[in-house]
Amino acid sequence: MKPAEVRKLSSDDLKTEATRLRREMFDLRSQSTTEKVADNSRIGKARKDLARVLTEQTARKSVAK
16 A cells, blocks of 8 residues: 555544554464465565554644644
């Protein structure tokens, strides 16, 4: 997910996306301990996507104040 795509999401969509990414990271970490992850780079990509979403949420909160 690119930063421009994150900026286009509504606030509710950002919350939903953050929840989905946290769940995906949990699942990937669980799979990595049992050695069932086909693509290890997905963990890093999910982490960076979550960081983008959380950064956008923080930016919107600071603008709203």
